[in-house]
Amino acid sequence: MLSRVAPWLTSASQRGPAPGAPASSAAGAGTGEHIRPLTDADTAALWSLVRPDPVANVFMAAHLESAGTAGPTPSGARILGYFDDGGALAGACWAGVNVVPVGLDAGRGAQMGGFLAAANRHVSSIFGPAEGVLGIWSTLQHSSARPFDIRPDQPLMELRGTPAVAPDPDLRFSTAEDLEALIPACVAMFEEEVGYSPLAGGGAHYRQRVKSLIERGHSVLCRNAAGEVVFKAELGNVSADAVQIQGVWMNPAYRGQGRAAACMAAVVELSRRYAPVASLYVNDYNHRALAAYRRVGFEQVGTFATILF
Numbered sequence: 001m002l003s004r005v006a007p008w009l010t011s012a013s014q015r016g017p018a019p020g021a022p023a024s025s026a027a028g029a030g031t032g033e034h035i036r037p038l039t040d041a042d043t044a045a046l047w048s049l050v051r052p053d054p055v056a057n058v059f060m061a062a063h064l065e066s067a068g069t070a071g072p073t074p075s076g077a078r079i080l081g082y083f084d085d086g087g088a089l090a091g092a093c094w095a096g097v098n099v100v101p102v103g104l105d106a107g108r109g110a111q112m113g114g115f116l117a118a119a120n121r122h123v124s125s126i127f128g129p130a131e132g133v134l135g136i137w138s139t140l141q142h143s144s145a146r147p148f149d150i151r152p153d154q155p156l157m158e159l160r161g162t163p164a165v166a167p168d169p170d171l172r173f174s175t176a177e178d179l180e181a182l183i184p185a186c187v188a189m190f191e192e193e194v195g196y197s198p199l200a201g202g203g204a205h206y207r208q209r210v211k212s213l214i215e216r217g218h219s220v221l222c223r224n225a226a227g228e229v230v231f232k233a234e235l236g237n238v239s240a241d242a243v244q245i246q247g248v249w250m251n252p253a254y255r256g257q258g259r260a261a262a263c264m265a266a267v268v269e270l271s272r273r274y275a276p277v278a279s280l281y282v283n284d285y286n287h288r289a290l291a292a293y294r295r296v297g298f299e300q301v302g303t304f305a306t307i308l309f
Contacts, residue, residue: 025109031086040071045089054241061239101132107133117143123166130305153284156302163265164297169268174219185229189249243271245280260292
């Protein structure tokens, strides 16, 4: 599918670049800097970019741990590398339905955005470290569809130690029996976050996504005596070094009661099954959520940005 909308993305059956698609592109004018899709031979170099900041780069780390390679995988997505004039890998970018930069400053991000624009890339979102995201967008915007929303300032937070508040004892990993109750909560969170229903184009794909999170042990929730979901969250990206918590939602009937901090503390405790560091990113204008996360012990360690289409 991705190879149809982005010819430079090879499918599992393609072994070379598509006709008319450059295998690489000069990046910095008058320099030897260039951008090209990564191969298996670049895996160690990509890890050297990812490891220094396992919280900011958890998306890419999770992929590398799962796939074991920087090269093409059956998913169809590719990883683009930005090479300096000495031939060393200086930055990278996941390029699939989502675009996720690693180690790109504003200037190199702009060059990457130009490469994506030349390849006629169509994406659902761009997210990650703000400097790289906004750099990519500075050039990609000239050939891109109009975004639904631009969120340039999202504090990236982490918690390495013990939560500062006692965890809610009723929060637990979701099970298959929770699926029917959980889906409406997930839909409600999605609608609050982006303004439309994930079921608009048919619910089968979204239902499978929620089911998959449960099966992988990446969904947590708390239900009341009547079976309603009080709170839910997902462990959206999971590596050996860090977990990125996503999809945090509190039932409106329970908001304003001070329960969010205890629930988040419990999410952190459960996430320790996978990694020693819990992380998340949040919109800068969501003051209530920021206050709750800080009460739990989360501290800002960086800034993300997100562009939604």
